[in-house]
Structure formats: C-alpha cells, structure tokens
Amino acid sequence: METPNLPAIRALRPAWNKGRIVGQKRPLKPKHVWAIRVRLELAENHRDLALFNMAIDSKLRGCDLVKMKVVDVMASGQIKERASVLQSKTQKPVRFEISEGTRASVEKWMEDELMVGSEYLWPGRFHERLHISTRQYARIVRDWVTSIGLEATAYGTHSMRRTKVTQIYKKTGNLRAVQLLLGHTKMDSTVRYLGVELEDALAIAEAIEI
Secondary structure, X not given: OOOOOOOOOOOOOOXXXXXXXXOOOOOOXXXXXXXXXXXXXXXXXXXXXXXXXXXXXXXXXXXXXXOOEHHHHEEOOEXXXXXXXXXXXXXOEEEEEOOHHHHHHHXXXXXXXXXXXXXXXXXXXXXXXXXXXXXXXXXXXXXXXXXXXOOHHHOOHHHHHHHHHHHHHHHHOOHHHXXXXXXXXXXHHHHHHHOHHHHHHHHHHHHXXX
C-alpha cells in the first residue's frame, strides 16, 4: 500500500528567537550606568531614575522589583539604608543596601502625586493594575539601554540584576558575597549566572602572549 504524499506543515508564526541574540544578557558597565542616570536626571524622570537606581542596588529579579512596596524601603518617614524583600522564586528573603543616591531619588519620587496613597513603590497607571508589570519593566529597560546607543537585544532586566554583582566580583573575587547578594541557594547557580569560569578563562588567555 502506497503512502500518500502529505503536504509539508509550515509554522504559522516565525520562531520566537529569529533574529534575536539569545543567552545571558550583558551587565551594564559603570559608564553605561552613569550615562543612563544623567539622561534620566536631565529629563526629570523621577520614577525611572528611582526605579533604575533601585534595580541596580537591590539586584532583584524583575518579578520582585515591580512588586516592591513602600513599606519595604521606608520606615518612620525615612528611606532605609538596608532593606529586605521576600523572593517569589525561592520564598526566602534577600537583603540589600540602598545607597545614598538611590535614597535621594526614591525620596524625590515619593513626592510625586502618583505616589499619594500608593501601597506599591512603582504603581501602575491604571486603577486595575496595582503596580507596573514585568513586561512594562522590560520595555522600560529597553528604552534605557537604547537611549545611550546600546543594542537592545543584548540587554534585558537581568542586566540590571547582574550589573553591581559583576563589579563586586571583579574587584573582590568573593563568590560567596555575590551568592548572598543575589539570594542564590547554591554556589553553582552563582557561578553560572556570572559566567565566572568563562570570564576567568578569557582573562587568563588575554594575559598570555605567544
């Protein structure tokens, strides 16, 4: 019995990663951080400046950052120097520092009329949305990186999470400190997240001349 020739099945949608750079997103370099800060300050975009600074300091995943509440960072009318947030992925708290510059930008944002009576630190612009969504946050990050001429596909919300810890590791080599700051339960996760072995191997290779 002959098998009939069936028509080829073609995907109705293109592959999700067609034309995209996939894999780990790059951390921002210090010069990128300052370039974005200056642009946001000049634009007097108080919410984005506070959000950007908090994303760098907190090193939180996007899903936890967007759900931050005012009580997480404020006590007795003052912005805390250190805060703690329960991670949705691990259900374990992670502590982080809030630098002086970040405290100042958050204080300025708290004066905005949008923050009046808001439970959340980054309220949504519509009544049915209590806080900005992770998708909205991703769009905001894309706008930040493209505003200083970086390739949008190479950076994302995890770039914000990786930026400060990458600099900490480069300056100290202390993986345990980075693990605690990221809230990872296993050291292996931290090694993979930072791409430590590859970075160290490349650094060694660059130092050898033949």
